[in-house]
Amino acid sequence: MSEIPTWEPSRLIRRPILRYGVFSLVVLYVATTLFTMEIDWPRVLTGFSRAGDILARMFPPSFSRWELLAKGVLESVQMALAASFFGMLLAIPLGLCAAVNIAPKPVYLVARAILALSRTFHEVIIAIFFVKIFGFGPLAGVLTLIVASMSFIGKMLAEDVENMNMGQVEAVRATGASFPRLLIYAITPQMLPRYLGVSIYRLDANIRHSTVVGIVGAGGIGQTLAASFSRYDYDFSLAILLTIISLVFLGEFFSNWVRGQLR
Template identity: 50%
Template sequence: MTTRGTASGITSGRVWKKPPFIANPWVRYGLIALTLTYLFWAFSTLPFDWERISEGLPRAAKIFGGAFPPSFERAELLWKGFKESFQIAFLATLLGVFLSIPIAVMAAKNVAPKPIYLLGRAIIIISRSFHPVIVAILFVAAVGFGPVAGILTLTLYSIGFVAKLLAEEIEEIDWGQVEAMRSVGAGYLKMLIYGVFPQIMPRQIGLSMYQLDSNLRASAVVGIVGAGGIGGTLMNAFGRYDYDFAFAILLMIIGIILISEGVSGWVRKKVW
């Protein structure tokens, strides 16, 4: 840390230092050589089937050729798939955010005892360990095809993301408000309600909007493995070689994501 003079007085600021891999030429060139060696080894050992790849290029051209122009003739089926995806994403976001709040409190080391903190962090780590598609496959096997598997999958996915960021937000709160609550004899629950939650509320609203946007995208993916939503409609279209209808579904997914991205971005700006 150094101080710098300005026209208005003295201010403090951090001086950036080169990391070792930039400052030391031996370390820098050694890392570059290691990276190039690994890339060569990876590409030389992976089982690329170049003959199969060359055969697939004309097939891909046929698929893209059959996708134009997109067909919106079955708009009712398209709307039904999207409506189910939105319902899955919305319910999973509500459940995920609701469950994330107590888990975030458990995983914040400044408001939770050490054993509870470790338990909360373990729940977050487990929730973040697996891709939603893998979790969807497990839930489809457990509860069957349909939206229930999708809701459970995206709820777990939401907990892993929202609880982690909320826990970090709780750890960075202004502790003076909490001390003020304790000084007047407030218990643990009142301390959370009046001293902690008001400070993280803007962040929580922004994260909820972002997670809804993320769940809308993920609902299309998990639907491919049978967890409901427009992803199942997309897979059925590909299975029937209805490439023009499949392209219409993809266009609708892109349009909905663009709209949700705009809305969630606007809400986050208003809140933060």
């Protein structure tokens, strides 16, 4: 009477030819890249034994130079705090200018270009430019993190403003309020919870990023870590890594706690 129903396992790519095609392409890709890239295979193969060697030298972690460690950690935390604060403030004008529904077109385009540019380049690239302009030290690191925070929070803010409820804005505008009053009365209440949430998240992210800008000399614990690696002080390196991990963990915990309080 009726056809016997056939059961097909659900697949991501339904057509078999395409599925196997993609699969073999992946294999082909991996094979060719591994052969074409300049890889020093003997060196890599010794890497596995070296890894054991390094691990052995990492244990036990050495906290004997804890003063240096504490100084670096404190500097990283201060960089993160200062950068979050200024990033939060600078994100407000940038975010508002990058919202198509309230900013004039030329201002909007400039703000969006700044957002796109600062988000495309990795923090470390931005950091190295600040190091070239301001010299080695935490200043370059803070400025890098400010740029990153500003564009991150600014982008969120711009999207929020673009998606906000225009009815509320229209109603307040209809009372004859000027733009600044519109901003504090109709726009701010809609933006505030998420803005604060994103800013707190960014504080947590800045703590994580403050550990890396030091690698190009922009201050913080990253600088201490890079130095320890270059001097093969692996037991100190592990101590620093463990400290970074617990610091990031604490930062995440703190940020989750504050965001919970905001709700």
